[in-house]
Amino acid sequence: MSVPTVPTLTPADPTYAAAVAPFTTTTTPRPDLVVEARSPADVVAAVRWAGEEGRAVTVQATGHQLLTDLAGSVLISTRHLDDVRVDPVARTAVVGGGAPWKQVIAEAAPHGLAPICGSSSHVGVVGFCLGGGHGPLSRAFGTGADQVRRIRIVTADGVERDVDADREPDLFDALRGGKAGFGVVTEMEIALHPVSRLYGGGIFFPGEASPQLLHAWREWVATLPDEASTSIALLRLPPDPSLPPPLQGAFVAHLRFAYLGTAEEGAALLAPMRAVAGAIADMVDEMPFAAIDAIHSDPTDPMPIWDDSATLSALPAAAVDALLAVAGPGVETPLIMAELRHFGGAIAKAGAGRHDAVAGRDAAFGLYALAPMFPPVAAIAPAAARGVVDAVRPWTMGGLPNFQGPAAGGRMGSLWDDATTAFLTGVREAYDPAGMFRTVGLRG
Incomplete structure (x- = not known):
């Protein structure tokens, strides 16, 4: 087949597997061709070639949350x-299309600034x-989409556009929350905030x-100021020797907390939860923002998973009991x-009072379930993850694009209300009338 005049790889190339390797390894990506873009000009050339050849296009940066094998x-x-590139005076960062948050954090921290990351x-x-984009500081500063000031994107016609609230505002509003299907983002300018430390x-x-913890938590969160964020997870940890001995192979409840005020104020806010039960390990303390990963301690190594999620309108006692029935002690x-x-x-609250496409703004809680796709449990993992969402079905109200699992299928389009869905459809048709980006196989 013909190829664009930019760096490309086919399945026959020895570096192909590494180039397409996702973080979520449940699905093995097998695109016909990989374009290793090293400049915005490479993206322009690739998109123009794809348009001439009538090829579908997908985009991958870090390889998180792969939904399909990308075949064809x-x-x-x-x-x-x-x-x-960080501008400490304007409190902004200009970020390349493939940059991970850790690079922004590292560049912003010396200036006492921080992004609203996950x-x-x-x-x-x-x-x-x-x-x-929902993260540990989003209750204080809004979603990741709310921080976006400008986007540079290559649309299906092969034109690289600078998009903001004044230039092509419909595309700007659709991109902030609409997730995918509009083009290839090569650069994004985001707001930073004067945060250098937190209690978390x-x-x-x-x-x-x-x-006891989940029932106490559901009541406690109503007492928290916007400067405090929290989540709680029921974890079945592996017998990993890298974990502290008390956590190896243990079933635990993991309370996460982030507070922008003083350590003394944070400790007072957290005191009711600390009093519920004796802790195995208490790692909440004054910390630099650059250590924010320690709040959730998410895995850093690729692995095969099956995940599912929902947003909830409320979390009454009955919903907690339903969750415990499928994921709690003895299950x-x-x-x-x-x-x-x-x-x-x-x-x-929408950023700067503008319209955008962020789903789930009115949700009170987010629910997320994750199971490994290793033998022999791989056969039952999907049902287990789905069972968590089904258990709280009476209180679910939708979902978030960044948390849709491999079973999402056609659910992505139902995450927005009818008016926003119609708006997103109209913008996609205006900028990609032939459906070049119809293969929406990625979330991140």
């Missing part, structure tokens, strides 16, 4: 577009923000105490994690 498509990898700094900036971390409690399940995240605060 051309994959444009933006992982080499990872430059980060729970893992290994996730790509662009995919996070395009999907809305995680507390591991015995899993047997999870009924035989392959689940690694069943997690609840508290939303509200600035998440519920």
Whole structure:
């Protein structure tokens, strides 16, 4: 087949596997061709070639959250577009299309600034923000999409556009939350915030105490100011020797907490939860923002998983009981994690009062379930993850694009209300009338 005049790889190339390797290894990507873009000009050339050849295009940066095997498509990898430039006066960062959050954090920290990132700094900036983006500081500052000031994107006509609130505002609004299907983002300018430290971390409690902890947590979150964020997860940890001995192979409840005020104020806010049960390990303390990964302690090594999620309108006692019935003490399940995240605060407010496409702004909580796809539990992992979401079905109200698992299928289009869905459809048709980006096989 013909190829564009840019760096490309086919399945026959020895470096192909490494170039397409995702973080979530449940699915093995097999695109017909990989374009290793090393400049925006490479992206332009690749998109123009794909248009001439009538080829479908997908985009990958860090390789998180792969949804399909990408068969029949051309994959444009933006992982080499990872430059980060911080303007400490304007409190902004200009981020390449393939940069992960850890690079932004590293560049911003010397200036006493911080981005609104997710729970893992290994996730790509662009995919996070395009999907809305909920993180440990979002209750205080809003979603990742709310931080976006400008986007440079190559649309299906092969034109690289600078898009902001004044230039092509419909595309700008659609990109902030609409996730995918509009083009290839080569650069994004985001706001930074004067945050250099926080009071945060995680507390591991015995899993047997999870009924008391979850019921206390659902009432406690209503007392928190917007400057405080929290989540709680039921974890079935592996017998990993890298974990502290008390956690190896243990079933635990992991309370996560982040607070922008003083350590004394944070400790007072956290005191009611610390009093619920004796901790196995209490790691909440004063910390530099650059250590924010320690709050959730998300895995950093690729692995095969099956995940599912939902947003919740409320978390009454009955919902907690339903969750415990499928993921709590004494339940035989392959689940690694069943997690609840508290939303509200600035998440519920559109950035700068503008319209955008962020799904789930009015959700009170997020629910996430994750199971490993290793033999012999791989056969039952999907049902276990789905069972968590099904258990709280009476209180579910939708989902978030960045948390849709491999079973999402056609669910992505149902995450937005009818008006936003119609708006996103119209923008996609205006900028990609032939459906070049119809193969939406990636979330990040």
